[in-house]
Amino acid sequence: MTMNTGSREAILAAARRSAQTHGYNGLNFRDLATEVGIKAASIYYYFPSKADLGAAVARRYWEDTSAELEAIRTDTPDPLMCLLRYPEIFRRSLENGNRLCLGSFMSAEQHDLPETVKHEVQTFADINVAWLDTVISAINGVFPNSTGRARAIFAAVSGAQLLARSRSDITVFDEVIENYREVGLLK
Amino acid sequence: MTMNTGSREAILAAARRSAQTHGYNGLNFRDLATEVGIKAASIYYYFPSKADLGAAVARRYWEDTSAELEAIRTDTPDPLMCLLRYPEIFRRSLENGNRLCLGSFMSAEQHDLPETVKHEVQTFADINVAWLDTVISAINGVFPNSTGRARAIFAAVSGAQLLARSRSDITVFDEVIENYREVGLLK
DNA sequence: CAACGGTTATCTATCAGTTGGTAGGTGGGT
DNA sequence: ACCCACCTACCAACTGATAGATAACCGTTG
Numbered sequence: 001m002t003m004n005t006g007s008r009e010a011i012l013a014a015a016r017r018s019a020q021t022h023g024y025n026g027l028n029f030r031d032l033a034t035e036v037g038i039k040a041a042s043i044y045y046y047f048p049s050k051a052d053l054g055a056a057v058a059r060r061y062w063e064d065t066s067a068e069l070e071a072i073r074t075d076t077p078d079p080l081m082c083l084l085r086y087p088e089i090f091r092r093s094l095e096n097g098n099r100l101c102l103g104s105f106m107s108a109e110q111h112d113l114p115e116t117v118k119h120e121v122q123t124f125a126d127i128n129v130a131w132l133d134t135v136i137s138a139i140n141g142v143f144p145n146s147t148g149r150a151r152a153i154f155a156a157v158s159g160a161q162l163l164a165r166s167r168s169d170i171t172v173f174d175e176v177i178e179n180y181r182e183v184g185l186l187k
Numbered sequence: 188m189t190m191n192t193g194s195r196e197a198i199l200a201a202a203r204r205s206a207q208t209h210g211y212n213g214l215n216f217r218d219l220a221t222e223v224g225i226k227a228a229s230i231y232y233y234f235p236s237k238a239d240l241g242a243a244v245a246r247r248y249w250e251d252t253s254a255e256l257e258a259i260r261t262d263t264p265d266p267l268m269c270l271l272r273y274p275e276i277f278r279r280s281l282e283n284g285n286r287l288c289l290g291s292f293m294s295a296e297q298h299d300l301p302e303t304v305k306h307e308v309q310t311f312a313d314i315n316v317a318w319l320d321t322v323i324s325a326i327n328g329v330f331p332n333s334t335g336r337a338r339a340i341f342a343a344v345s346g347a348q349l350l351a352r353s354r355s356d357i358t359v360f361d362e363v364i365e366n367y368r369e370v371g372l373l374k
Numbered sequence: 375c376a377a378c379g380g381t382t383a384t385c386t387a388t389c390a391g392t393t394g395g396t397a398g399g400t401g402g403g404t
Numbered sequence: 405a406c407c408c409a410c411c412t413a414c415c416a417a418c419t420g421a422t423a424g425a426t427a428a429c430c431g432t433t434g
Contacts, residue, residue: 004383007383021298022296022298023210038385039385039386040420041384041385041422044420045383045384050420104349105295107349107353108291108295110352111209122354125350145362151350151359151363151366152343152362154346154350155343155346155349155350155363156342156343156347156367158350159341159343160346162294162295162346163294163338163341163345165294166294166297166312172338175335175338175339176335176338176342179335179338183370183371183372184370184371185343190408191409194409194410215392215393216393217392225410225411226411226412227395228395228410228411228412228413229409229410229411231394231395231396232408232410233409237394
């Protein structure tokens with residue numbers, strides 16, 4: 001009942017990469033297995049169904065993101081600097097094979113997502129908004145409807161990534177983020 | 188060689204609705220045919236392949252959007268009011284069955300899109316950015332890198348729609364857009 | 375020490391359902 | 405008689421999923 005964590009982790013990592021490129025719908029067991037270097041049926045030893053794999057990938061995704069966000073807060077005492085570093089997380093996906101945020105891709109697919117997967121995707125958005133809410137409240141002091149502002153920042157940065165990816169041009173991302181900053185959205 | 192425009196238009200309309208809900212990947216001939224009230228094979232009478240159908244849908248989509256944008260400019264002389272009305276277009280998709288902008292969905296799927304479809308998706312983004320560029324230049328006078336600002340607005344509004352759709356809550360869209368306005372992104 | 379038995383991790387083989395796509399027929403309007 | 409619009413019937417490829425074999429490992433036992 002221990003399970004080889006090496007294989008399990010390798011499957012999770014490859015599935016994440018694939019889902020960030022092709023979505024949940026485009027994720028398939030044969031290509032995934034080939035990528036990992038095993039056979040398709042072996043995946044079922046670790047994940048009883050595609051829905052379970054998808055949910056595990058999405059859960060791990062927001063857990064990793066949450067850790068990255070905490071790391072920013074730890075490394076960067078100034079909350080304004082934290083906020084300005086927020087787009088880094090989305091930029092990294094573009095750097096790493098022009099990939100989309102898993103949360104964005106699965107949000108688009110939400111109508112065809114198993115309930116368990118949808119729930120993890122929701123949580124991804126929630127932890128982003130909560131972090132942003134905390135940070136902008138630290139910058140400006142607690143103010144009315146800071147959550148609305150946090151959602152606006154999250155939506156805007158997600159959109160920037162989507163546009164930059166469609167152009168396969170990371171400078172578009174930087175340019176859009178810079179415009180957000182100039183306009184005062186990131187403060 | 189005339190072709191029944193009724194059927195062709197019905198296929199295009201149903202395919203658009205399906206693609207805005209399930210994406211290009213989730214679009215399939217059998218469900219599409221059922222929706223239209225014909226048989227799957229009949230679609231091939233109008234569109235020789237899925238790629239051709241997808242390209243036709245995407246093309247029609249940006250043509251329709253372009254017409255809507257022109258209508259705003261015609262109905263609304265004040266360019267600032269035009270800009271404030273821009274989100275209406277994205278809001279409409281949410282009102283209409285919580286659907287996503289076809290450009291956004293296909294942008295996400297871009298890695299699995301036939302070249303012809305990708306090209307039309309690109310054009311959709313281009314006409315949006317061009318319209319926004321014209322409008323904000325009319326508001327503020329021609330200014331440096333207005334295209335960058337136009338891209339920022341397009342990205343932000345797209346992101347707002349994606350987030351609101353994932354929540355199935357149109358008030359999230361309105362709230363985010365209002366934040367963009369307050370912050371001065373929509374000016 | 376060597377043989378044994380069970381657990382772990384993986385495989386081969388196969389299935390049923392779905393998909394895009396094709397061949398060729400049919401019926402109604404002109 | 406023709407041809408437009410649509411049909412039935414089918415195929416090959418791909419999908420998620422299952423059943424059952426197998427090989428490596430590992431502590432226990434004769």
